[in-house]
Amino acid sequence: xxxxxxxxxxxxxxxFMPQLISLDxxxxxxxxxxxxxxxxADGRITGHxxxxxxxxxxxxxxxxxxxxxxTTSADEVVIEDxxxxxxxxxxxxxxxxGQQERKDYALASILxxxxxxxxxxxxxxxxxxxxxxxxxxxxAVWAAPEDRVADDRGYGLGTAxxxxxxxxxxxxxxxxxxxxxx
Amino acid sequence: xxxxxxxxxxxxxxxxxxxxxxxxxxxxxxxxxIEGSGITRADIGFTCSGSADYLAGTPFAFVANLEAVxxxxxxxxxxxxxxxxxxxxxxxxxxxxxxxxxxLAFSSxxxxxxxLGEVLCLQNDPYYLMPLWADHVSLAALQARALLDQGxxxxxxxxxxxxxxxxxxxxxxxxxxxxxAAGDLSVDQLLEAAYTVAPLRAxxxxxxxxxxAAVILVAGDRAREVCDNPAWIRGIDHRSxxxxxxLRDLAHAGSARLAAEHAGxxxxxxxxxxxxxxxxxxxxxxxxxxxLGADTEVNPSGGALAxxxxxxxxxIRIGEAFRQINEHGKHRTLGHAASGPCLQQNLVxxxxxxx
Amino acid sequence: MELLYRRSLGxxxxxxLTALREQRLLGSRTAEGRVICPPLEYDxxxxxxxxxxxxxxxxxxxxxxxxxxxxxAKHPLPHPFAWALVQLDGAxxxxxxxxxxGSLDAVRTGMRVQVRWAPERTGxxxxxxxxxxxxx
Numbered sequence: 001x002x003x004x005x006x007x008x009x010x011x012x013x014x015x016f017m018p019q020l021i022s023l024d025x026x027x028x029x030x031x032x033x034x035x036x037x038x039x040x041a042d043g044r045i046t047g048h049x050x051x052x053x054x055x056x057x058x059x060x061x062x063x064x065x066x067x068x069x070x071t072t073s074a075d076e077v078v079i080e081d082x083x084x085x086x087x088x089x090x091x092x093x094x095x096x097x098g099q100q101e102r103k104d105y106a107l108a109s110i111l112x113x114x115x116x117x118x119x120x121x122x123x124x125x126x127x128x129x130x131x132x133x134x135x136x137x138x139x140a141v142w143a144a145p146e147d148r149v150a151d152d153r154g155y156g157l158g159t160a161x162x163x164x165x166x167x168x169x170x171x172x173x174x175x176x177x178x179x180x181x182x
Numbered sequence: 183x184x185x186x187x188x189x190x191x192x193x194x195x196x197x198x199x200x201x202x203x204x205x206x207x208x209x210x211x212x213x214x215x216i217e218g219s220g221i222t223r224a225d226i227g228f229t230c231s232g233s234a235d236y237l238a239g240t241p242f243a244f245v246a247n248l249e250a251v252x253x254x255x256x257x258x259x260x261x262x263x264x265x266x267x268x269x270x271x272x273x274x275x276x277x278x279x280x281x282x283x284x285x286l287a288f289s290s291x292x293x294x295x296x297x298l299g300e301v302l303c304l305q306n307d308p309y310y311l312m313p314l315w316a317d318h319v320s321l322a323a324l325q326a327r328a329l330l331d332q333g334x335x336x337x338x339x340x341x342x343x344x345x346x347x348x349x350x351x352x353x354x355x356x357x358x359x360x361x362x363a364a365g366d367l368s369v370d371q372l373l374e375a376a377y378t379v380a381p382l383r384a385x386x387x388x389x390x391x392x393x394x395a396a397v398i399l400v401a402g403d404r405a406r407e408v409c410d411n412p413a414w415i416r417g418i419d420h421r422s423x424x425x426x427x428x429l430r431d432l433a434h435a436g437s438a439r440l441a442a443e444h445a446g447x448x449x450x451x452x453x454x455x456x457x458x459x460x461x462x463x464x465x466x467x468x469x470x471x472x473x474l475g476a477d478t479e480v481n482p483s484g485g486a487l488a489x490x491x492x493x494x495x496x497x498i499r500i501g502e503a504f505r506q507i508n509e510h511g512k513h514r515t516l517g518h519a520a521s522g523p524c525l526q527q528n529l530v531x532x533x534x535x536x537x
Numbered sequence: 538m539e540l541l542y543r544r545s546l547g548x549x550x551x552x553x554l555t556a557l558r559e560q561r562l563l564g565s566r567t568a569e570g571r572v573i574c575p576p577l578e579y580d581x582x583x584x585x586x587x588x589x590x591x592x593x594x595x596x597x598x599x600x601x602x603x604x605x606x607x608x609x610a611k612h613p614l615p616h617p618f619a620w621a622l623v624q625l626d627g628a629x630x631x632x633x634x635x636x637x638x639g640s641l642d643a644v645r646t647g648m649r650v651q652v653r654w655a656p657e658r659t660g661x662x663x664x665x666x667x668x669x670x671x672x673x
Contacts, residue, residue, distance in 0.1 A: 323603030
């Protein structure tokens with residue numbers, strides 16, 4: 001942080017200024033996200049099935065963004081904690097201060113069985129990086145129940161799932177995921 | 183210029199501590215505006231939104247908000263980090279191109295999740311003012327003092343504005359419930375209250391409000407086909423002051439005056455003006471700057487003092503000005519929006535009915 | 538939520554903040570001779586670039602004020618204070634800063650005030666700790 005420390009340039013011209021912006025927010029978890037989080041804590045992944053177009057959104061949004069109609073708990077469906085990799089990236093962690101990661105790892109988008117959209121940024125576990133491919137079938141490795149904390153804004157799966165490991169099933173055919181680039 | 187009219191307006195004007203996401207809040211409002219327009223969603227040729235992700239502290243919330251529009255198949259859209267009144271302005275400009283006839287402008291803001299007294303400091307310049315955390319109420323109070331010092335208003339005048347705003351808010355279901363619940367307060371009662379930041383008292387300042395609003399704009403004859411009483415945008419203009427408050431005479435809103443001139447406010451009498459005066463003294467300052475006379479009714483909705491969803495308040499003012507024509511048979515009305523510290527930016531929109 | 542930025546200052550803002558460290562105040566003089574303090578790189582009326590920096594006084598007159606009875610956590614002073622617009626001697630515009638005046642009754646438009654310098658100065662607007670009534 002020496003570059004941002006104003007004490008460094010004692011007598012030379014002041015060319016930069018540090019600006020620390022800190023703001024406090026009160027995040028309110030909306031009822032749809034709260035219900036999703038409760039289900040996750042119980043080891044269930046839920047979504048909302050649009051009563052108009054039948055698409056299943058995971059996590060549920062409380063509405064269908066295609067039909068622009070509201071969805072409610074009456075539209076809730078439980079989907080499998082198993083799915084197929086549609087896309088992935090391998091991250092090489094830069095060792096900045098506070099970095100927890102040491103080795104290359106993969107994050108994937110996964111199309112869960114029963115869902116019509118992928119969940120993104122999912123950690124793949126015990127899968128050699130050069131064996132990851134679209135259609136690879138994976139299943140959830142759930143965190144211990146006490147560690148399952150949902151994202152308070154309703155994004156993603158929070159800390160409920162440690163990652164995803166290969167199931168050993170045959171790969172899903174491209175026809176099952178080709179509409180999902182991410 | 184191509185004639186463009188507002189044909190529909192919807193709002194969730196005064197939510198309190200909403201738990202909904204911005205997108206959830208917007209969905210029914212946008213649906214209501216579209217249904218009220220008699221136009222199908224597929225006919226909307228351009229969409230523009232206004233919001234600020236700093237308020238709710240959700241980065242890229244403005245992208246998620248598009249899900250409330252029905253953005254698949256892909257639509258033509260834009261976003262401004264401004265009050266929705268500026269989204270309406272951009273939509274109006276887009277309709278001037280002539281290739282699309284229908285536009286949706288909407289905005290949303292959740293003020294209750296942050297401390298506006300801190301978040302709004304970030305709109306100040308980052309070198310001289312922001313590091314002092316000079317909050318918006320303190321800066322507004324400097325402007326109120328300028329009016330008092332120059333003999334342009336008294337504290338009783340400020341209280342008069344508050345008292346009238348509250349009387350009007352009582353009849354407006356979209357006004358903030360706390361303001362409505364407080365009931366009528368006399369000038370004397372208002373003046374008995376302690377200062378928040380002198381010379382402003384709590385009632386001179388707006389309530390923390392969450393909300394959303396949407397309007398449908400239609401160009402040309404099609405507006406008359408879908409709407410019995412469209413409100414034509416006869417003039418619309420926005421101007422800004424120098425950013426740093428110490429550079430200008432705070433007792434006058436030069437940019438509001440300029441915007442009013444360019445929007446043609448003085449061309450004919452204005453029956454009703456809805457002003458985004460978020461502090462009581464701003465209404466006095468704006469009434470003077472816009473050249474509004476005693477025969478103009480100001481803020482029959484209660485105005486921004488009665489409900490102030492950040493990023494939405496200005497669009498609601500234009501929506502209320504539309505309703506005066508569309509529902510109450512007025513002929514010529516004005517909607518005003520503001521942004522920045524001490525009325526730094528002002529937008530003026532003059533609406534006219536056919537009758 | 539917390540983010541640390543490092544802002545580049547440029548020749549005008551940088552010079553102003555450098556001078557603060559030395560307990561001097563600079564304004565920028567426009568082509569018309571108006572002195573803007575704190576200085577801008579441009580004339581707010583014409584938009585023309587301004588690079589003529591001149592020294593202004595460290596005392597001046599209050600041109601407007603508001604009174605904070607209950608300071609917020611991030612405000613410059615922990616006890617009740619005024620926000621003031623201060624037109625420094627030799628300047629044509631006003632600076633917004635805190636004024637440590639003791640009580641609301643002690644503040645009025647037109648009063649003379651002076652800079653109270655921060656004991657440790659780093660080239661930042663808070664090198665001016667606040668303003669205070671001018672010593673008579």
